[in-house]
Amino acid sequence: MAVTIKDVAQRVGKSVTTVSRALHGYDDVSEETRTLVEKVAEEMGYRPNTLAQRLQKRTTDTLGLVLPTFGPRFSDPFFSEFLAGIGNKAADFGYDLLVSTQPPGEREMHAYKQAVESRRVDGFVVVRTRMNDERINYLRGIDFPFVAFGRTHGELDFPFVDEDSQHGMRLMAQHIIQQGFHRVACIAPEPDLMFAKYRLDGFREGLAEAGGSLEDRYLKYSDLTQRGGYEKANELLAMDEPPTAIAACNDLMAFGAIRAAHEQGLAIGEEIAITGFDDIPMSEHFHPPLTTVNQPIYEIGGRVCEMLIHHIQGKPLEEEQVILKPSLVLRESTGVETEEDI
């Protein structure tokens, strides 16, 4: 049986209260008792029971994260890195991270409500925001702490971190045109996802600024998976007048598009340009290495987590709403020579 504060108290010959205070560094304990208590607690291997502390403090010290994944065989590297970013930062602050996965929809909302109502978490990280985001509406409605990764379409009266992907895709469009690819296609995720809008808008703007445009027939919607990117790229490449560039809205779909282009025997970076978004570790090691927009996912996870904890603890946030400037990562998939090739 584990040693409790009571055991320590008995051994020291003091009250439980005194032990508690000594251990927490209160200054109304004599130096003598403090050292004694610390010594004995150490000797006996005392650890406070986290559950009891939490019940008493009426706090769970736990953060919730519901990953919106379709299908069980989810293995989005993006999420694993984001998760690590949150989890490690949470641990630094003594918080636990409660993770689950649910496809967007009813069961997902149920997971949120369940966690709130049974008081299992102190706050949520909401990831992959939607245009009109029910999760955010709900949490905002009941005034429950959360920080989002991403923005929404409505009023932005909540804390979030986001990358300015509109700007990122604008740069990308210009880069593609500059590289001499003019029949430009885009594979975007379902339009309900907020970042779909930003990326598509940005892409259109960039093309316009470079004197081009995105034709409707060259716009495809897909599901952010490699398979999805593969299928849509196949459709594009089977057209009478296929595009000479495909900008996918995430790296995974870009990988799928690359595979499709490979199978058509196209020289990627020369006959066709393909681009992604995210810069997951794999994109550097793909064949060919993928031109993409960098998102510092791990750091963003940490940042979001820290903001959430501050929010929960009622500490004022120095920045409530953070928008990060993205940077282009130019690699061979758009015909840019990288070091390794020189």
Added chain:
Amino acid sequence: MAVTIKDVAQRVGKSVTTVSRALHGYDDVSEETRTLVEKVAEEMGYRPNTLAQRLQKRTTDTLGLVLPTFGPRFSDPFFSEFLAGIGNKAADFGYDLLVSTQPPGEREMHAYKQAVESRRVDGFVVVRTRMNDERINYLRGIDFPFVAFGRTHGELDFPFVDEDSQHGMRLMAQHIIQQGFHRVACIAPEPDLMFAKYRLDGFREGLAEAGGSLEDRYLKYSDLTQRGGYEKANELLAMDEPPTAIAACNDLMAFGAIRAAHEQGLAIGEEIAITGFDDIPMSEHFHPPLTTVNQPIYEIGGRVCEMLIHHIQGKPLEEEQVILKPSLVLRESTGVETEEDI
């Protein structure tokens, strides 16, 4: 403020005890009171406070998972899928999953001890076992519940699930030889990992059975990442007499090797065969699609989780030690034509 069992009791005009019993379906409550209690609880939106229940039951209903990752930018698709498998199954049983990431070593052990001593989890899932696994030695030593994914070198007196990867790699070796590739290399993970041994042993056996062998110069050790596979493959391909087949011990390293081969202008599947292990979703969509050994990662995660929960609850396990038969997935990277190519 959240509604407690006391609130419900007052409203019903019964004692807290009765309400508790009614809600838990005890049969010493009159049908009348039961329905009344249920109705009122529902109306008031009562949810039991999980923390209080747990404190009282002296259980955390929480499972621990410490992912052994090197470096923060971990994004091993293998782990994300495994995690989803565990997490979703845990949720089915009303258990929480506490996730953290630590590189193997002292901090990792500290994470385990910390969680045990402050009674934050009821048991652990131990993943990616090592030859002499300190985590397992520790947990076994204090008789703390855990289930491992993988075996160890010493006495196997603990519950685990593992794939017979020795057999898997034996099949793979034979397949490679059958396809006509004879100068065979292998990229294995650090030999301390238990599955490294099984896979390497199996590979050697398979080669021997097919009349070949693994020359020392063709054996490289790496770190399970794409970058690692890329670097080692480059070393192999730069040799005077480079191998004509590279068997990597996981898919990620195989991807790296494929990239290296691509850069050398080699026709993969024809001039050189490259194989992986795991069959992560991406391997099907790589270019070329990767011949590999399937592991049903999501299902394994669920299975391990279920075993652990039974173990915690003291229910006898129908199978304490599960070894799954692997199956080969033949694709183009070893010259096998797949449907899409016909």
Added chain:
DNA sequence: TTGAAAGCGCTAACAA
């Protein structure tokens, strides 16, 4: 069939 009381392990207001 029900309720009073104890207790899970801890913290904190209050009194001494």
Added chain:
DNA sequence: TTGTTAGCGCTTTCAA
């Protein structure tokens, strides 16, 4: 400087 007491929200003996 220390101890008494109450209480976090819940479950569960035990007695009525």
